[in-house]
Amino acid sequence: MINSGGNTLELLLFYAPALNILSKDTHVLVLGCMEPPSIPQSQWRMDLPEPTVLPTTTPTQHVIVHHSAGSNTNADPTALIRDIYLLHTQGNGWDDIGYNYLIARNGTLFLGRDPQGVGEQDYIRGAHYCSKNSYTQGICVLGEYTTAQPPEAMMQSLRKLIAWKMFKDRIEPENQSLHPPGDPNAYLVYHLDGHRSGCATDCPGNKVYERLHALRDTLTEDLLKCGFTSVEGALISGDLVIYPNPSKGRIYFSSYVEAPVIISGLQGQVLYQGMMDPLDLSIQSGLSPGLYFLRIEGTGVSEIIVVE
Template sequence: MRQYFWVLILLFASLMAHAQYDQGRKVGANTRLWRTKVESEQLYSFAVEKATSVTIRYEGILEGAYIETAGKKYALSQDEHHQGKSNSTNLLIFDASISEFSFFTGAISGEIQIIVIDAERTKRVSGVPRLNEQYAKCGEPAMVDQSIWREGLPEPSYNRSFTVTENIIIHHSATSNEVSDYTNVVRNIYLYHTQGNGWSDIGYNYLIAPDGTIFKGRDPGNGDQDAVIGAHFCGRNSTTMGVCLMGTYTNISPSDEMLESLSLLLSWKADKGGLNPFATNSHPLNTALPVIAGHRDGCSTECPGQATYGRLVEVRNTTADAIEACSEKETAMFSIYPNPASSFFKVELVGGDDHRFELYDMRGQFFKIEPQQMHDEIATFSTGHLISGVYILHYQSADELIKRRLIVSN
């Protein structure tokens, strides 16, 4: 009888705990939060009404933890953008809604918080022009507007702040590389940032999907998309613009389509803002912060993943190439070679006897430049006194003023 009594007590306690878990605490229109205690190296099962993404706040070390649902295991890593008192796992986004999952704690023990998000399925975005389709125009690339990807979700409402961009910060979202519904990814990141973290809006100015699609991020209201201050760079966001590559790129490299879109987006922004892709600027977190920088250049983080960070030199070069290709004036009679130039460059002269040259960087600063040699209608110049970067060469002949971009890579 006594044994039967204790079985009933344990069953009742289990049901009550499960009921308490199912209620949770609503922290947003689409987000619920639960608190529970766990032990290390244990597997716990949870039932939810509907979820499109899950993240877990914890204390201690994250090692060996994973979430399992629909027969698949998802390893958990630390969310390097979370700035709360506790640690947080990466946001685990699912292509299809789930109603239950299991959590293996690994080294985690003690009280945890489980944040469950339902981004509400919406139609996929299709037929969006890729950036290379607008490449010849050299203007602002095609993007998915907030009104499309945010359909049906609460809109942000706050007083925006704006800044002049001096550094462009590259991130990765640390989400699954297997997710194929990129609109769903952006919706979940938005809800995680606003309802999970309590931020005013999504943290990034732009997000780029593996297929090259660019999504507008933080809503600028009546301001400019590339000038609204986000929440992405180690708590020091002024003078920066944030671009997030959707996925995890610690060991896996971003796709060619993603990097192409990134470079073309950056070339548009750099050309618009007079930014030199090869330069550095002083920032409170780094006195020599590259104009095109990784998140890790500002604080202790792996973001944007080594496989991305290792290719930023390539990104700077292709960005500069795209700027050069969108030269203000193209003419077959005037060419610069080699371009990029490492120690010298040559100019094919236009007919006539009057040849004057001036050189400016992307901020309009003048640099004196004179031919070392002029022979057979070719002028040869040294770049030894120039730092690496993008310049505009003004060539005044007897007939016209011609401008061409010069890339110096000493």
């Protein structure tokens, strides 16, 4: 429960009355990396004007970390976020709060820019990265970290959120790619990076920025524990990841299932039946290029696969 309070963020010009937050919504993704619990917009934005313009969706290629550059002593993160929302919407004239997610110093996660039914929370284009917001997700940690060390509870919450997102989208945290894609002026950005990688700013503060290198390493380990594979086109079926798709005939699974794997043609004829290899969790189908149905007997797993 987040207690109400009357404090306002020192560097912002807008004040929103505080709220009592009574519960958290929990969102879960199958497999090892779970979406952490969060405070929805309907709770922290209560009694404030709602966004009036529908948002735009974008795929995620880079996760960009920010700090709010405000107080490190305000004990009411809900009030801070409400003030940021008013600054962004009424001060900057933006459609909504600029960030996709915000994280309090105590680790509490808040949902940011509102999808309004247009798409999923993590695919909404924000307003946070130097006017180059497509293909990014913005996460703001509350506080000012030029010289102050970020709290571990906050950094752990950041780690869990990014692990879930990168597992979900098969993003490799230690890699770089050009941003914005297809732009003649594109430049290399780490898939996990700070605001300062895009333009002249101190954000997310030296002490958070210095942690990002180690966080990339930690996230790589987290993703491997979650069953992450960097192969494009993986299928998620219940608690099982099937990859690659398309394949060259050898098909891998994220965990061992002691049941026959059956592959059929489009007319229903069984073309392959066998058990997955328990050593490398794979089968060698030996199939010619084409479209097939794969199912695992007695599990409810059934997917369309492509062999090329």
